[in-house]
Amino acid sequence: MATKHARVAARFMISPAVLLLLGWMIVPLSMTLYFSFLRYNLLMPGMEEFTGLTNYRFFLTDPAFFAALTNTILLVGGVLLVTVVGGILLALLLDQPFFGQGIVRILVIAPFFVMPTVSALVWKNMFMNPVNGLFAHAAKALGLQPFDFLSAAPLTSIIGIVSWQWLPFATLILLTALQSLDQEQLEAAEMDGAPWIKRFWFIMLPHLARAITVVILIQTIFLLSVFAEILVTTNGGPGTASTNLTYLIYMQSLLQFDVGGGSAGGVVAIILANIVAIFLMRMIGKNLDA
Amino acid sequence: MGRITLDKVRKTFGDVEVIPPLDLTIEDGEFVVFVGPSGCGKSTLLRLIAGLEDVTSGQIRIDRQDATDLPPAKRGLAMVFQSYALYPHMSVRKNIAFPMKMAGLPQDEQDRRIEAAAKALNLTDYLDRKPGQLSGGQRQRVAIGRAIVREPAAFLFDEPLSNLDAALRVGMRLEISELHKRLATTMIYVTHDQVEAMTMADKIVVLRAGHIEQVGSPLELYNRPRNVFVAGFIGSPKMNLISGAEAEKHGAVTIGIRPEHLGISTESGLWKGVIGVSEHLGSDTFFHVTVEGLGEPLTVRASGEVSLKYGDIVWLTPNEVNLHRFNAEGLRIA
Ligand SMILES: Nc1ncnc2c1ncn2[C@@H]1O[C@H](COP(=O)(O)OP(=O)(O)OP(=O)(O)O)[C@@H](O)[C@H]1O
Numbered sequence: 001m002a003t004k005h006a007r008v009a010a011r012f013m014i015s016p017a018v019l020l021l022l023g024w025m026i027v028p029l030s031m032t033l034y035f036s037f038l039r040y041n042l043l044m045p046g047m048e049e050f051t052g053l054t055n056y057r058f059f060l061t062d063p064a065f066f067a068a069l070t071n072t073i074l075l076v077g078g079v080l081l082v083t084v085v086g087g088i089l090l091a092l093l094l095d096q097p098f099f100g101q102g103i104v105r106i107l108v109i110a111p112f113f114v115m116p117t118v119s120a121l122v123w124k125n126m127f128m129n130p131v132n133g134l135f136a137h138a139a140k141a142l143g144l145q146p147f148d149f150l151s152a153a154p155l156t157s158i159i160g161i162v163s164w165q166w167l168p169f170a171t172l173i174l175l176t177a178l179q180s181l182d183q184e185q186l187e188a189a190e191m192d193g194a195p196w197i198k199r200f201w202f203i204m205l206p207h208l209a210r211a212i213t214v215v216i217l218i219q220t221i222f223l224l225s226v227f228a229e230i231l232v233t234t235n236g237g238p239g240t241a242s243t244n245l246t247y248l249i250y251m252q253s254l255l256q257f258d259v260g261g262g263s264a265g266g267v268v269a270i271i272l273a274n275i276v277a278i279f280l281m282r283m284i285g286k287n288l289d290a
Numbered sequence: 291m292g293r294i295t296l297d298k299v300r301k302t303f304g305d306v307e308v309i310p311p312l313d314l315t316i317e318d319g320e321f322v323v324f325v326g327p328s329g330c331g332k333s334t335l336l337r338l339i340a341g342l343e344d345v346t347s348g349q350i351r352i353d354r355q356d357a358t359d360l361p362p363a364k365r366g367l368a369m370v371f372q373s374y375a376l377y378p379h380m381s382v383r384k385n386i387a388f389p390m391k392m393a394g395l396p397q398d399e400q401d402r403r404i405e406a407a408a409k410a411l412n413l414t415d416y417l418d419r420k421p422g423q424l425s426g427g428q429r430q431r432v433a434i435g436r437a438i439v440r441e442p443a444a445f446l447f448d449e450p451l452s453n454l455d456a457a458l459r460v461g462m463r464l465e466i467s468e469l470h471k472r473l474a475t476t477m478i479y480v481t482h483d484q485v486e487a488m489t490m491a492d493k494i495v496v497l498r499a500g501h502i503e504q505v506g507s508p509l510e511l512y513n514r515p516r517n518v519f520v521a522g523f524i525g526s527p528k529m530n531l532i533s534g535a536e537a538e539k540h541g542a543v544t545i546g547i548r549p550e551h552l553g554i555s556t557e558s559g560l561w562k563g564v565i566g567v568s569e570h571l572g573s574d575t576f577f578h579v580t581v582e583g584l585g586e587p588l589t590v591r592a593s594g595e596v597s598l599k600y601g602d603i604v605w606l607t608p609n610e611v612n613l614h615r616f617n618a619e620g621l622r623i624a
């Protein structure tokens with residue numbers, strides 16, 4: 001945007017889109033805010049009344065809230081770790097020339113096109129089921145006791161399922177970034193006496209920094225609201241072992257019919273998400289400027 | 291300390307033979323320039339020497355030691371790439387330090403060499419900048435600095451100046467030549483710039499389709515080109531090549547005469563011609579003269595300003611002593 005004129009024109013042109021987005025956000029946000037201050041239970045219609053901060057007090061003092069908060073952090077962090085590390089490794093692998101490269105790349109991307117509900121069901125019934133699952137069969141074939149993933153390690157299992165879905169995304173972005181690395185830089189480093197591992201550490205990884213930032217930012221936004229995978233596999237259980245914030249809000253408003261409490265939870269989630277967003281932007285956003 | 295010998299080195303990419311078996315010796319401390327038309331295999335040859343490509347067959351020796359299967363880092367050579375290949379996320383200082391860091395040199399030795407290189411290359415004020423904040427010439431100097439600090443047995447340059455503007459190129463040319471005089475290290479330099487080749491080289495290697503056409507000092511190549519290809523390739527503007535009846539008079543299939551060896555006169559001479567385009571360079575003037583029966587217009591050099599204009603009739607006389615004669619195979623007739 002070189003000239004003042006161009007800047008003004010640009011603002012003018014994007015204003016309809018911005019206004020639309022703003023409206024789209026403001027209306028549900030204000031309604032949620034409004035509901036969060038009401039005593040509003042679906043089982044007692046017409047009894048709504050203003051209750052101040054009661055909903056918030058109940059939500060924040062509920063022991064399930066802290067469990068859900070921890071689970072959310074573990075889920076987001078775990079999936080990010082698996083997808084970023086795994087994505088880098090897969091990208092490095094796919095960047096090598098090998099036979100059938102095109103097809104393998106498409107196969108790697110495939111999980112991304114599977115709906116979360118479907119993939120979670122497939123994992124639950126075909127892989128992790130302690131009686132019929134593939135893992136159970138494998139364990140039995142090896143003479144081991146089948147492991148009941150979803151009840152013994154529910155959160156870890158969900159992290160696995162969600163990672164499986166997001167790994168292709170990370171791989172794809174990181175692979176493109178890797179391919180944009182100037183080969184002469186790598187050759188220069190090779191001549192400078194850097195073995196592969198140092199070339200990776202000093203040349204490739206810094207080059208990937210920006211792509212990794214993008215992966216983390218985008219995934220965090222989506223991972224904070226993981227829901228379908230939990231609903232179809234563990235229902236947040238056992239107890240609250242795999243309940244995240246999104247799922248807790250769902251339970252509050254639609255299983256306990258407490259719309260007011262659910263809305264308060266929603267507002268808390270929005271605030272937390274924004275804290276995370278600001279934190280992320282500050283911490284790694286500078287990577288995007290460079 | 292930097293004698294490089296290529297012994298029947300051959301390189302193929304798939305079925306395509308890019309470099310047919312080739313022998314070449316580069317003496318210690320020599321400044322060797324590879325020239326040739328685009329796609330003739332100059333870069334490939336340089337990369338073979340660097341170890342960035344594997345030879346298909348043959349042997350490369352560096353200081354009598356067989357280096358054919360050595361990895362690039364072990365050959366003790368430093369390369370300056372056409373794109374500079376600086377590490378964009380590292381400061382100039384870190385870029386220059388990188389090879390020493392990889393070699394595990396002590397920090398104070400690193401600092402000492404960085405200071406020395408920065409001083410020699412006028413980079414002292416830029417050490418803490420990133421490559422993105424430098425001009426083309428400065429980036430080039432950083433790339434050279436990164437090569438110098440390794441104290442290599444030989445430097446390899448692949449068209450290092452082709453991304454620079456004309457004025458900067460002249461400056462950098464001098465700097466590299468001076469560097470060579472000062473360090474007295476073997477340098478192999480790839481270019482397709484005539485002037486760079488002529489001014490910098492101790493020895494020019496003219497390549498065509500992977501073949502060595504001629505090896506020799508710039509003046510040797512200029513004065514006694516071994517064949518028509520070298521005759522036409524070395525020298526700017528190009529040598530005039532004439533074939534047909536006029537060549538037969540001299541007992542050759544093709545004769546060549548350089549623009550400065552043609553006399554031009556408005557009164558009398560051997561060939562009568564008409565002046566076409568003229569290029570005035572101030573110190574020299576080049577005329578393109580069309581002579582009946584000689585095919586292509588001839589280029590003639592006249593010293594200083596000569597008041598001849600488009601369409602004038604002139605007479606050209608070649609200087610017999612400086613006539614180059616070539617036979618049917620294109621080889622020089624002594
Ligand atoms: N990796 C490769 N695979 C197949 N062919 C290649 C490869 N690299 C180079 N070639 C071929 O080898 C020939 C020589 O290439 P090279 O890059 O050495 O030319 P060059 O003399 O450096 O040309 P230029 O002056 O344009 O840089 C070319 O015909 C090119 O197409």
Ligand SMILES: [Mg+2]
Pocket residue numbers: 332333334
């Ligand atoms: Mg080249």
